[in-house]
Amino acid sequence: MPFHTQLIITILTGSLTFCLSLGAAGALLQRSSKDLPPVPVFPGSNFPGVFTKFYTAFFLITFALSAIAECSMAGETELTDQHLPDLLISAAIQVLLYLPLIIVYFAQPSQPRVGVTLPHKLLWCILGVVILFIPAAVLQISGFNDWLIEVTGCPAQQNVVEYLQSGSLSIKITMVVMAVIVAPITEECCFRGCLYNILKQYSSPLLAAVASGLLFGAIHTSLAHLAQLTIFGILQCYAYEKARSLWLPIALHMLFNALSVTILFLCPIPN
Numbered sequence: 324m325p326f327h328t329q330l331i332i333t334i335l336t337g338s339l340t341f342c343l344s345l346g347a348a349g350a351l352l353q354r355s356s357k358d359l360p361p362v363p364v365f366p367g368s369n370f371p372g373v374f375t376k377f378y379t380a381f382f383l384i385t386f387a388l389s390a391i392a393e394c395s396m397a398g399e400t401e402l403t404d405q406h407l408p409d410l411l412i413s414a415a416i417q418v419l420l421y422l423p424l425i426i427v428y429f430a431q432p433s434q435p436r437v438g439v440t441l442p443h444k445l446l447w448c449i450l451g452v453v454i455l456f457i458p459a460a461v462l463q464i465s466g467f468n469d470w471l472i473e474v475t476g477c478p479a480q481q482n483v484v485e486y487l488q489s490g491s492l493s494i495k496i497t498m499v500v501m502a503v504i505v506a507p508i509t510e511e512c513c514f515r516g517c518l519y520n521i522l523k524q525y526s527s528p529l530l531a532a533v534a535s536g537l538l539f540g541a542i543h544t545s546l547a548h549l550a551q552l553t554i555f556g557i558l559q560c561y562a563y564e565k566a567r568s569l570w571l572p573i574a575l576h577m578l579f580n581a582l583s584v585t586i587l588f589l590c591p592i593p594n
Contacts, residue, residue, distance in 0.1 A: 324395065325476060325477075326475060326476065327475040327476055327477035327478075327546050328394055328395065330475060330477075330546060331394060331477070331541065331544050331545070331546045331549065332391055332394060332395075332544075334537075334541045334546075334549065335387055335390065335391065335538075335541040335542060335544065336387070336391075338534070338537045338538040338541045339383060339384070339387050339538055339541075339542075341534055341537075341538075342383070342518065342522060342534050342535065342538050343380055343383070343384075345522055345525060345526060345530075345534060346376065346380070346521055346522060346525060348525070349522075349524060349525020349526065350376070350525070352525070353524075353525070375517055375521070376521055378423055379513065379517045379518055379521060382420055382421070382513060383513070383518070383538070383542075385420060386417075386420075386513075386542060387542060390542050390543075390544050391544070393482070393544065394544040410494070410497060411497065414497070414501055414505065417505075417509070418505060418509060421509035421512060421513060425508065425509065425512045447562075447565075447566070447571055448571070448574050448575060448578060451558075451562055451571065451574075451575045451578075452575055452578045452579055452582065454558065455555055455558060455575060455579050456579070456582075458550075458551050458554040458555070458558075459551045462550055462551055467550070468547055471546065471547060472547055475546055477545075477546040477547050478545070478547065479547055480545075480547070481543065481545045481548060483498055483502060484587060486498050487499070487584065487587055487588075488587070499584055502580045502583075502584060503577055503580050503581045503584060504577070506576070506580065507573050507576035507577040507580060508573055510539070510576065511559070511563075511569050511572045511573045511576055512569065514535050514538070514539045514556060514559075515535070515559055515560055515563045515569060515572050516563075516569050518535045518538070519531050519532065519535045519560050519563065522534055522535060528560070528564065531560070532556075532557045532560035532561070533557060535556060535560065536553045536554070536555070536556030536557035536559075536560065537553050537556070538556075539552060539553070539555070539556035539559075540552035540553035540554075540555070540556055541553075555579075559572045559575065559576065562575055
């Protein structure tokens with residue numbers, strides 16, 4: 324197994340262990356201390372927080388194991404139309420696994436932000452997407468990405484980029500739908516809607532944002548993009564706090580991925 328694969332798997336398992344340990348330690352401390360009454364994951368809701376916590380942990384472990392398996396076998400097979408049914412089945416399973424988290428989150432009482440009009444929301448989206456692209460641009464211009472690729476020998480691009488570049492039309496359509504629609508909704512519900520909220524109960528919002536952001540970056544199993552994906556995850560936590568709901572992080576995630584895919588099609592990355 325290449326060094327860069329071992330490294331990203333180590334970071335992934337380490338960040339997953341840290342998030343699970345932080346949640347478990349906080350829950351045990353809360354139960355053992357009378358000075359720390361239980362705090363619901365979603366204030367104002369009667370939905371059992373225990374289910375949310377255990378299912379979030381279950382999903383993260385399942386997702387991490389799947390990512391590790393995919394990372395370990397990266398480059399061994401070329402994705403063709405013969406693999407499309409498997410790809411669709413995998414995507415469907417992923418969506419079904421996410422579905423309880425989506426239902427849990429969107430069934431919670433809304434926390435409307437007074438005075439936020441549609442023009443304000445559009446402005447937030449435009450400024451937010453610009454801000455999300457800044458870390459990626461800085462890391463690229465500074466030469467950090469090139470240095471990391473040279474030192475570790477990691478691939479310069481994610482598997483999804485290779486599929487979008489060299490895959491058939493059906494493969495490209497499937498990957499675009501997954502990247503622009505499915506991933507923003509499901510990942511934001513999991514990482515910002517549930518994981519961040521859970522970790523925030525037992526630590527500071529900053530630590531919860533960093534921990535969930537690092538796991539979000541690592542679970543994409545791309546060492547070359549780990550730093551920018553981690554920063555992306557942290558900024559999305561800030562957007563979630565500002566909007567007091569997932570509408571802004573989901574919209575930003577969709578726009579970010581849509582613009583990234585558009586740029587990739589217009590300016591293909593040389594192999």
